[in-house]
Amino acid sequence: MAVQVAVLGAGSWGTALANLLAENGQDVKIWEHNAERVAEINEQHTNKHYLPELKISPRLKATSELADALNGAQIVLFVVPTKAIREVAKQVEKVLRIQQARPVIVHAAKGLEQGTHLRISQILEEEIPAANRNGIVVLSGPSHAENVAQKDITALTVASHDVEQAEWVQNIFSNDYFRLYTNQDVIGVEMGAALKNVIALGVGAIHGLGYGDNTKAALMTRGLAEISRLGVAMGANPLTFIGLSGVGDLVVTCTSVNSRNWRAGNQLGQGAKLDDVLQNMGMVVEGVATAQSAHELADSMDIDMPITNAIYDVLYQGKDIKAAIAELMQRSNKPEFNFE
Numbered sequence: 574m575a576v577q578v579a580v581l582g583a584g585s586w587g588t589a590l591a592n593l594l595a596e597n598g599q600d601v602k603i604w605e606h607n608a609e610r611v612a613e614i615n616e617q618h619t620n621k622h623y624l625p626e627l628k629i630s631p632r633l634k635a636t637s638e639l640a641d642a643l644n645g646a647q648i649v650l651f652v653v654p655t656k657a658i659r660e661v662a663k664q665v666e667k668v669l670r671i672q673q674a675r676p677v678i679v680h681a682a683k684g685l686e687q688g689t690h691l692r693i694s695q696i697l698e699e700e701i702p703a704a705n706r707n708g709i710v711v712l713s714g715p716s717h718a719e720n721v722a723q724k725d726i727t728a729l730t731v732a733s734h735d736v737e738q739a740e741w742v743q744n745i746f747s748n749d750y751f752r753l754y755t756n757q758d759v760i761g762v763e764m765g766a767a768l769k770n771v772i773a774l775g776v777g778a779i780h781g782l783g784y785g786d787n788t789k790a791a792l793m794t795r796g797l798a799e800i801s802r803l804g805v806a807m808g809a810n811p812l813t814f815i816g817l818s819g820v821g822d823l824v825v826t827c828t829s830v831n832s833r834n835w836r837a838g839n840q841l842g843q844g845a846k847l848d849d850v851l852q853n854m855g856m857v858v859e860g861v862a863t864a865q866s867a868h869e870l871a872d873s874m875d876i877d878m879p880i881t882n883a884i885y886d887v888l889y890q891g892k893d894i895k896a897a898i899a900e901l902m903q904r905s906n907k908p909e910f911n912f913e
């Protein structure tokens with residue numbers, strides 16, 4: 574039987590996921606605050622701004638009324654940028670309370686909240702009381718919306734403390750090009766997802782500056798080392814960082830022109846100003862805000878994250894990228910691993 578799903582956010586990823594679910598035979602309503610985009614999805618079956626190539630399934634219905642999207646939904650899938658999660662969750666909570674509903678909450682966002690440094694599932698836990706949610710599940714992993722829209726074979730992680738719930742969501746999303754693996758390490762999955770965006774900004778920047786493959790491999794590998802360091806200190810399982818939501822997502826984001834984070838970094842490396850880059854992107858570049866959260870979090874926990882800190886300095890302190898690279902290279906010599 575079809576499962577009723579409310580998808581919140583008709584950006585690139587929300588549209589790709591909602592369309593996939595509709596094509597899987599689920600009953601999907603996508604909520605979008607922009608009424609013109611709602612009309613475009615319902616009447617033209619397109620979303621030209623975010624996914625210009627996609628022909629959207631006529632099974633997918635869009636609405637600008639949150640209560641309409643949530644009415645009867647068994648799954649509520651949050652796919653708005655990190656900075657909008659709390660605000661949208663507050664609106665959802667009000668509606669679920671009136672509807673006396675208790676859906677499974679799933680999110681596919683990748684970031685850490687600015688100020689609080691919270692992971693997305695923690696924000697959702699704070700804003701939606703247990704009486705109005707039947708667990709929280711995280712969808713993550715190497716998955717550019719553009720590739721999923723083209724039905725490229727894609728493998729992801731679906732994470733929840735409750736393995737049965739993760740398996741239920743796994744079955745609802747799975748098809749012949751979209752394969753999901755369950756994982757109970759919610760902290761590791763969310764931390765890998767958030768922090769790889771910062772490293773992708775750095776890899777884009779060194780590409781823009783003309784550095785070669787050795788430099789990119791070094792940055793990605795040492796980037797993963799510090800992502801794992803912070804993640805493990807927060808309670809993650811180190812193995813998660815060699816999985817799809819760790820190295821998998823780091824690789825796809827650091828090597829693809831589809832990545833907004835990589836593209837933003839590339840433009841910065843070529844000398845563009847951050848404000849101009851963000852304004853011209855027309856889509857969210859999560860790594861910029863996450864660089865600040867990760868820098869502050871690592872500082873407060875006394876975790877060494879030299880690459881993330883260097884990227885923070887470039888983005889927020891106006892440091893020259895070449896000077897930041899030189900400082901990284903002048904650090905004292907170290908062993909690769911500190912085996913206990």
Ligand SMILES: NC(=O)C1=CN([C@@H]2O[C@H](COP(=O)(O)OP(=O)(O)OC[C@H]3O[C@@H](n4cnc5c(N)ncnc54)[C@H](OP(=O)(O)O)[C@@H]3O)[C@@H](O)[C@H]2O)C=CC1
Binds near residue numbers: 605607
């Ligand atoms: N794109 C991708 O390939 C992937 C993205 N992700 C993650 O998914 C999340 C969403 O990204 P993505 O879809 O790419 O982002 P986009 O920038 O493509 O789209 C964002 C969507 O959220 C909406 N939105 C923004 N702010 C609000 C708000 N306050 N209230 C309601 N709606 C809002 C936007 O509406 P409007 O257009 O009106 O501003 C738009 O529909 C991010 O955390 C990203 O890291 C994860 C995997 C893949």
Ligand SMILES: O=C(CO)COP(=O)(O)O
Binds near residue numbers: 683714717858859
């Ligand atoms: O998370 C993503 C791919 O897995 C998308 O990355 P960008 O936000 O950099 O486009």
